[in-house]
Amino acid sequence: xxxxxxxxxxxxxxxxxxxxxxxxxxxxxxxxxxxxxxxxxxxxxxxxxxxxxxxxxxxxxxxxxxxxxxxxxxxxxxxxxxxxxxxxxxxxxxxxxxxxxxxxxxxxxxxxxxxxxxxxxxxxxxxxxxxxxxxxxxxxxxxxxxxxxxxxxxxxxxxxxxxxxxxxxxxxxxxxxxxxx
Numbered sequence: 001x002x003x004x005x006x007x008x009x010x011x012x013x014x015x016x017x018x019x020x021x022x023x024x025x026x027x028x029x030x031x032x033x034x035x036x037x038x039x040x041x042x043x044x045x046x047x048x049x050x051x052x053x054x055x056x057x058x059x060x061x062x063x064x065x066x067x068x069x070x071x072x073x074x075x076x077x078x079x080x081x082x083x084x085x086x087x088x089x090x091x092x093x094x095x096x097x098x099x100x101x102x103x104x105x106x107x108x109x110x111x112x113x114x115x116x117x118x119x120x121x122x123x124x125x126x127x128x129x130x131x132x133x134x135x136x137x138x139x140x141x142x143x144x145x146x147x148x149x150x151x152x153x154x155x156x157x158x159x160x161x162x163x164x165x166x167x168x169x170x171x172x173x174x175x176x177x178x179x180x181x
Contacts, residue, residue, distance in 0.1 A: 011099065017156070024181050025177070031165045032048065034047060034048050035047040036119065037110065037117070037118070038118040039068075039069050039092065039094060040069055040070055040089060042068040044060060044065060044069070045067050062096065062098070065096065067096070068085050068101075072096070073085070073087075073088070075141045080100060082097055082099040083097070083100070084096070084097050089117075092111070092112040092114055092117035093109075093111045094108070094109070094117070095108070095109070097107055105178055107175040107176065108174070108175070108176070109172070110125055110176075111175075113171065119173065120133060120134065120175075122161070123168065123170065124169075124170050124171065124173060126170050127169060128170065129166045132147045132163075133165075135147045135148070135149045135161065144148075145164060146162055146163070146165060147165075148160055148162040149161045149162075159178050160174075160175045161174070162175070175181050
């Protein structure tokens, strides 16, 4: 009986140690974290969960984006290998690039220095501490001037969200999203 009690106690201690080793830094990965972009007060969900990454086939269509954000400016490059669809308002810029050939993937670029664009709960003018917490809770890293979050590494290309700060507030947000094919 004494041997069984020791075995049970040992198993419980091992379980407790294993639970604490998991740690708080990996706990965020279990939560669903959508990437939503609001432009001209209309919201589009680009990813249901950034932890799973984004497959190119799940990108919204230009037609769906146009219904929310209005008609984009359309630019075809000189070689005809890709088309850019651009939405702009004051200091906010969104570019959705769609290649003609499947050698490269579609991509989104978001840049804002005003309050017309909000993404991931981040917006220009919000307090630096709040923006840092949002990104650091997801594994982002902070230096004196900015906080950056690299999106999941199973993606084919490097993707990130970055906030730059000035006078204790968010002054600029940059985001580049390159999905897997």
